[in-house]
Amino acid sequence: MTDTAINRQWLINGNPRGRALALSDFKAHEAAVQPLAAGQVRVRSEYLSFDPSQKGQMENIRGYTSGAEVGNVMSARGIGEVIESRHPGIEVGAKVMGAVDWQEYASLDGATVEVLPDDDLLTANLGPLGGTGLTAYFGLLRIGRPEPGDTIVVSGAAGAVGSMVVQIARILGGRVIGIAGGPEKCAWLVDELGCAAAIDYKSGNIKRRLTELCPGGIDVFFDNVGGEALNAALARIANRARVVICGGISRYSEETLPPGPANYFNIVFRQAIIEGFLLSGYEKEYGVARRRITDWIRAGDIVYREDMQRGFENIPSTLLRLFSGKNFGKQLLQL
Amino acid sequence: MTDTAINRQWLINGNPRGRALALSDFKAHEAAVQPLAAGQVRVRSEYLSFDPSQKGQMENIRGYTSGAEVGNVMSARGIGEVIESRHPGIEVGAKVMGAVDWQEYASLDGATVEVLPDDDLLTANLGPLGGTGLTAYFGLLRIGRPEPGDTIVVSGAAGAVGSMVVQIARILGGRVIGIAGGPEKCAWLVDELGCAAAIDYKSGNIKRRLTELCPGGIDVFFDNVGGEALNAALARIANRARVVICGGISRYSEETLPPGPANYFNIVFRQAIIEGFLLSGYEKEYGVARRRITDWIRAGDIVYREDMQRGFENIPSTLLRLFSGKNFGKQLLQL
Numbered sequence: 001m002t003d004t005a006i007n008r009q010w011l012i013n014g015n016p017r018g019r020a021l022a023l024s025d026f027k028a029h030e031a032a033v034q035p036l037a038a039g040q041v042r043v044r045s046e047y048l049s050f051d052p053s054q055k056g057q058m059e060n061i062r063g064y065t066s067g068a069e070v071g072n073v074m075s076a077r078g079i080g081e082v083i084e085s086r087h088p089g090i091e092v093g094a095k096v097m098g099a100v101d102w103q104e105y106a107s108l109d110g111a112t113v114e115v116l117p118d119d120d121l122l123t124a125n126l127g128p129l130g131g132t133g134l135t136a137y138f139g140l141l142r143i144g145r146p147e148p149g150d151t152i153v154v155s156g157a158a159g160a161v162g163s164m165v166v167q168i169a170r171i172l173g174g175r176v177i178g179i180a181g182g183p184e185k186c187a188w189l190v191d192e193l194g195c196a197a198a199i200d201y202k203s204g205n206i207k208r209r210l211t212e213l214c215p216g217g218i219d220v221f222f223d224n225v226g227g228e229a230l231n232a233a234l235a236r237i238a239n240r241a242r243v244v245i246c247g248g249i250s251r252y253s254e255e256t257l258p259p260g261p262a263n264y265f266n267i268v269f270r271q272a273i274i275e276g277f278l279l280s281g282y283e284k285e286y287g288v289a290r291r292r293i294t295d296w297i298r299a300g301d302i303v304y305r306e307d308m309q310r311g312f313e314n315i316p317s318t319l320l321r322l323f324s325g326k327n328f329g330k331q332l333l334q335l
Numbered sequence: 336m337t338d339t340a341i342n343r344q345w346l347i348n349g350n351p352r353g354r355a356l357a358l359s360d361f362k363a364h365e366a367a368v369q370p371l372a373a374g375q376v377r378v379r380s381e382y383l384s385f386d387p388s389q390k391g392q393m394e395n396i397r398g399y400t401s402g403a404e405v406g407n408v409m410s411a412r413g414i415g416e417v418i419e420s421r422h423p424g425i426e427v428g429a430k431v432m433g434a435v436d437w438q439e440y441a442s443l444d445g446a447t448v449e450v451l452p453d454d455d456l457l458t459a460n461l462g463p464l465g466g467t468g469l470t471a472y473f474g475l476l477r478i479g480r481p482e483p484g485d486t487i488v489v490s491g492a493a494g495a496v497g498s499m500v501v502q503i504a505r506i507l508g509g510r511v512i513g514i515a516g517g518p519e520k521c522a523w524l525v526d527e528l529g530c531a532a533a534i535d536y537k538s539g540n541i542k543r544r545l546t547e548l549c550p551g552g553i554d555v556f557f558d559n560v561g562g563e564a565l566n567a568a569l570a571r572i573a574n575r576a577r578v579v580i581c582g583g584i585s586r587y588s589e590e591t592l593p594p595g596p597a598n599y600f601n602i603v604f605r606q607a608i609i610e611g612f613l614l615s616g617y618e619k620e621y622g623v624a625r626r627r628i629t630d631w632i633r634a635g636d637i638v639y640r641e642d643m644q645r646g647f648e649n650i651p652s653t654l655l656r657l658f659s660g661k662n663f664g665k666q667l668l669q670l
Binding site: 231245265268270272273277281 | 561566580581582583592593594595596597598599600601602603604605606607608609610611612613615616
């Protein structure tokens, strides 16, 4: 690759704090490809991963990773092929996963990338075997702590994290109710993922449906959404319930911080817990978790969907899909 | 006592669900004193205990004790003297604590009352040695789990539960910040109870003061109030913080359920816990806790205040004092 080759990029062009994300928050840019330093590999991006937390990163709120300043290349994890290597342990042609960001070519420190088996689970490393799967696994097991027979309710159940939570909860012996938007997603939850029932938040009253479906109360509520789903679930928790706060996508597009769940005080009557979950801190156990999830996928106990968009020019609009509920499955884009 | 003797009572006259408690929710009544059954004792009430949860009981919400129907004698715990006994283990003249309710004479099953030492800590059995002290003790130790050096913030800090939490937290090596209403209560928190600082919610911005006073964040927030105090504290929690929801008196007088804490999602960034606390479940450990609290009181490490009102006719208005923040210390009434 010559030093005059062009690397197309998407730069951050606005901070969406306190408002919905917009296409104008990104700007296309062309940069010269830089020479490789010792220890680096050049990766041609093939797949980008999209996650709601990317908006949070752009907001530069304390607690999220920093560096998401206007003018920088937008951060993203992805998978690509090594086309040049100055790292002794990584060969040209290897498939690697790392912080490739929103650009065609990334120059990455070889120590920061992970070489992947080039098999049929390649893109699963960005989904069920990546951060979303691990978030579901540790969030459910360590914070939700389900017991066989528990009633487990999952919001955003057809999403990347939610669909994994649903299936792991079912494998562990739970009776799982999924909340999702639209009949197609709800049918998938029941027919393919093994939910005992699904609630379509677009067509029904969540609280009334939870009352019907959970006569003994909710033992574990795994929340990816916030807002009405969280508040309705809090009204129906069982004694000693565990409420896992993992995401709050319903909050991300609001102009001002929306009210919290009015029913929070029910945790006193129910002696229950609301706990926030972040994946950090579980790194040493990733290997074990990935092996278990791989086994479940190979055995057919866990299925997953990918929502694969295509084309460099569609990168920003693909991120926006997450905030309108358009994606069905793990949101990816193939370059 | 003759069977024609009169027993003055206060009956429940309204259900205050979703609105402020009013004097008209109670009605004075006169009943004939009933003959004692075998195993019962007749108690002449001397002290009544008042607690915010009494409004909750009147609302008959699932999760609180039931039986608080309109027309019934209002429930209350209290202390009185046994004036007749058909229970072999309890002598006339004994001081006992039990469910005496809002009336002059209670006929109680001897097995349900506790005979108390008639000493200078008699009324403390309704405060620091009773449910309020035990709530503070177990709520702080088991849910708050403070470590020496932790920054511990308490709302309603001058109240019956709050003032005990403050002092136990200080004894355990915490740096304690109290939130209370008015300069008199705040001075008491710092001068007598050993708070490092106090925040007067009536005169200052709670969130700004917490930012100044807790530069390293809040490790334990013990909430007796809800509303603005809870929301402000959630914005300032430290990593792995424990938020104990014990009471929500700011919510009790609202016409409709007020919004929950908008900042709840910060528990994700901080990997924190919000947990509801009820005293039930700790019964087997009451004895140990009471001994420790008694020792602390005798040693002068714990002080307590009683707000002692007087007179049968003032019983309903004394309960209302709790919801306007008028009481300073454990609310009692002497008959």
